[in-house]
Structure formats: C-alpha cells, structure tokens
Amino acid sequence: MTTPTAFSSVSALVRRETSMVYDEGKEYLVEARLTPLAAARGLGLEEYVARLASDPTERRKVVDALTINETSWFRDHTPYQAFADVMVPALVERRQITRRLRVWSAACSSGQEAYSVAMLLDQHLPAGWSHEIVATDISTAMLERVRAGRYSQVEVNRGLPATSLVRYFTRAGREWEIAERLRQRVTVRHLNLAAPFAGLGTFDVIWLRNVLIYFDATTKSDILRRMLPMLADDGYLLLGSAETTLDLPADLAAAWRREQIGRVPAYRRAGALSLTSTGA
Ligand SMILES: C[S@@+](CC[C@H](N)C(=O)[O-])C[C@H]1O[C@@H](n2cnc3c(N)ncnc32)[C@H](O)[C@@H]1O
Structure with a gap:
C-alpha cells in the first residue's frame, strides 16, 4: 500500500x-x-x-x-475531418510560394496522432509539396515508440480504418509497422511543454490535445501564452474535446480566437490574418 x-x-x-x-x-x-x-x-x-x-x-x-498515454488513431474523428476538409485546403491556397506545411503534435504519446496527420497529408497535399510533422512528448518511452512506428493488433483496432491499415502498414511479426515514407515525415523530439519551446520553429497547425487537462490553471495559461508565437498568423490550434480557452485570463483568452470548423472548435491567433508563410 x-x-x-x-x-x-x-x-x-x-x-x-x-x-x-x-x-x-x-x-x-x-x-x-x-x-x-x-x-x-x-x-x-x-x-x-x-x-x-x-x-x-x-x-x-x-x-x-x-504519464497518461491514452491515445488512438483519428481520435474523436471530427478534428481530423476539419483538418483534411478545411484547414489543409485553406493552407494550400495560402502557401503557394513555399509549398510547405509544418504540423506539431505537441503531446504525441505513442504517435497515433502524428501518424494520423501524416496519412491525411499524404492523401490531401498536392504533388510537389513538402511537409514536416514534429512529434514531441515528455515521455522518452513514448518517443521510442513513435520512432519505432510499430503497433499491436489491439492498437490498430482503435480507430484505424481498414483501408489505411492496408495502405500504410506491413506486418512485422505480431505487430504492424507504419510505412517508412510516413515515418520519414515525422521528426521526434523530447519536449516538456512546461519548459521553453526552443528551436522548434513555427507551425501551420498545432495539435495540443488531451494534455492540458492534467495541468493546473497557471501551467495551462503559461503554455497557451508561449504557444501563440509558435503558430503561423493564419494557422490553427486544436485542443482536446474537454479542453477550452474559456477559463484563461481575459487577455490570453482574447488572444486566441475560437473558430468553429465543421463540428470542431479551432483556435486561431486573434488580430490580423496575413499571407505570411511559416518559413521554418
Ligand atoms: C493522454 S495523452 C494524449 C495523446 C494525444 N495528444 C491524443 O490526444 O491522443 C497525454 C500525453 O501528454 C504527455 N505529457 C504529459 N505531461 C507532459 C509535459 N509536461 N510535456 C509534454 N508532454 C506531456 C504524456 O506523456 C502523454 O503522452
């Protein structure tokens, strides 16, 4: 005991x-x-x-x-739908010069979030575009799993469509291994969200899902304040379904503009939206 x-x-x-x-x-x-x-x-x-x-x-x-590593493929479905149907097309229109997108999976656990995004970008980015998904977490054990890109049968049964399993995975003994070309798109880095975000560059879409719930109000505010300059002016931040900016200090809540996209709220930097690219 x-x-x-x-x-x-x-x-x-x-x-x-x-x-x-x-x-x-x-x-x-x-x-x-x-x-x-x-x-x-x-x-x-x-x-x-x-x-x-x-x-x-x-x-x-x-x-x-x-650390609580609960995760699944295309978790909650609607954020991924909004990403593929609205965010990626809007960003493609705005990034015609750089033809590059950067996405951050900011508490990636064993990688299902980052690789779900990788599958969608594989399907929805026009030919000739490049992209990078940066997957970070505080758990070194989880980061090893993302690097390995191997999942058990039970794990692939959680939210992964059969068509995606066939398209992007091969059998590796009792496990399933994700395609090398998706793995190459994912950069894995150790990062404590409560510490400075040094050297990460800026992102077009940040997935910060199902992690703020574990922090107290001060830590949550601090993270969301430091997250602002990490997002492109016209980028999108996605939170978990139980997470919101409503309980933040007023100035910070106002700095994140909530925009309903399909069935999911996305958060955007308040103020002028410009045509600047992330350039990272
Ligand atoms: C419940 S999982 C969420 C995984 C994924 N984002 C999702 O929505 O399915 C929470 C993750 O947050 C990570 N985490 C907890 N505290 C953290 C911190 N201070 N910095 C970075 N990651 C942290 C945990 O290691 C865990 O992998």
Missing part, C-alpha cells in the same frame, strides 16, 4: 518534472504503476520511492510510468 508520505513524494516528483497534477485519490494509480518498477529492483514500494531522490534513471522510469 502507498503511504501518504510516499504518495506525496511521488506526486511532488511528477509535478516537478512534468507539471502534471496528481491529487489525492490517485494513490491506486501510483501503486499500480510503481509496484512493478519497485519489484524489478527487488524493493518494496516505500523503499523504492525513498531511493528516487538519488536515482535519476529510476526517476525517469517513474515519469514514464505515470
């Missing part, structure tokens, strides 16, 4: 390293995820937690174990 001291020490560690809030009531989760790590070191849970302060390798494993 997790003692209150062990729980608060783990919850402080996760908060420090990821900004994710692990409130009381999540003891069961900490226990379920950390007991196997402790057992692998031949330790009881409490003893293991006590050693974390002096063991950066185990601390990284704890962060990996406690």
Whole structure:
C-alpha cells in the first residue's frame, strides 16, 4: 500500500518534472504503476520511492510510468475531418510560394496522432509539396515508440480504418509497422511543454490535445501564452474535446480566437490574418 508520505513524494516528483497534477485519490494509480518498477529492483514500494531522490534513471522510469498515454488513431474523428476538409485546403491556397506545411503534435504519446496527420497529408497535399510533422512528448518511452512506428493488433483496432491499415502498414511479426515514407515525415523530439519551446520553429497547425487537462490553471495559461508565437498568423490550434480557452485570463483568452470548423472548435491567433508563410 502507498503511504501518504510516499504518495506525496511521488506526486511532488511528477509535478516537478512534468507539471502534471496528481491529487489525492490517485494513490491506486501510483501503486499500480510503481509496484512493478519497485519489484524489478527487488524493493518494496516505500523503499523504492525513498531511493528516487538519488536515482535519476529510476526517476525517469517513474515519469514514464505515470504519464497518461491514452491515445488512438483519428481520435474523436471530427478534428481530423476539419483538418483534411478545411484547414489543409485553406493552407494550400495560402502557401503557394513555399509549398510547405509544418504540423506539431505537441503531446504525441505513442504517435497515433502524428501518424494520423501524416496519412491525411499524404492523401490531401498536392504533388510537389513538402511537409514536416514534429512529434514531441515528455515521455522518452513514448518517443521510442513513435520512432519505432510499430503497433499491436489491439492498437490498430482503435480507430484505424481498414483501408489505411492496408495502405500504410506491413506486418512485422505480431505487430504492424507504419510505412517508412510516413515515418520519414515525422521528426521526434523530447519536449516538456512546461519548459521553453526552443528551436522548434513555427507551425501551420498545432495539435495540443488531451494534455492540458492534467495541468493546473497557471501551467495551462503559461503554455497557451508561449504557444501563440509558435503558430503561423493564419494557422490553427486544436485542443482536446474537454479542453477550452474559456477559463484563461481575459487577455490570453482574447488572444486566441475560437473558430468553429465543421463540428470542431479551432483556435486561431486573434488580430490580423496575413499571407505570411511559416518559413521554418
Ligand atoms: C493522454 S495523452 C494524449 C495523446 C494525444 N495528444 C491524443 O490526444 O491522443 C497525454 C500525453 O501528454 C504527455 N505529457 C504529459 N505531461 C507532459 C509535459 N509536461 N510535456 C509534454 N508532454 C506531456 C504524456 O506523456 C502523454 O503522452
């Protein structure tokens, strides 16, 4: 059983390293995820937690174990429909000179979001255009999975249309491996959203879905403030279906203009929309 001291020490560690809030009531989760790590070191849970302060390798494993990596292909469907039907055509019209799009999957988990976007760009970008999808996450274990581009049968059953499975995957033993040409489009980088976004360039579309819900109001505002200059003037930000800008401080809420696109709200930089390209 997790003692209150062990729980608060783990919850402080996760908060420090990821900004994710692990409130009381999540003891069961900490226990379920950390007991196997402790057992692998031949330790009881409490003893293991006590050693974390002096063991950066185990601390990284704890962060990996406690980030919530729930994801699926074309999650919620409507954002992907809006992306393919409205955002990509609008951007194609505006980027005739550079003929290049950049997309950021900003809490990519095991890569289903980034590769779903890659499939749509493969289908909807005109010939001769180039694109890059930058996939970032705080979990190094998840980033390894994105790089590997391999998924179990259970994972491909979650939201991936059969036609896309046939078109973009090959069997690799008991797993399915994503096509090399899609993998080449995805740049994988470690990034803590709560820390500065150095050297990423700017993006035409940012997918920041199902991660803000784990942060407190201050962290969420800070991320959305620093996200503004990361988006092209005429770009789009997509949040998860339970996430919104309505609860932000007034100046920041006003800086993100909400625009309904089909059945999904997208967020755009308020102020003049210009024809500038991202140029990154
Ligand atoms: C629930 S998944 C969402 C995956 C995907 N965006 C989706 O909507 O399906 C949340 C992801 O956020 C990542 N995460 C948590 N805290 C983070 C942080 N501070 N910086 C970057 N990523 C973080 C987790 O590792 C996890 O992979």
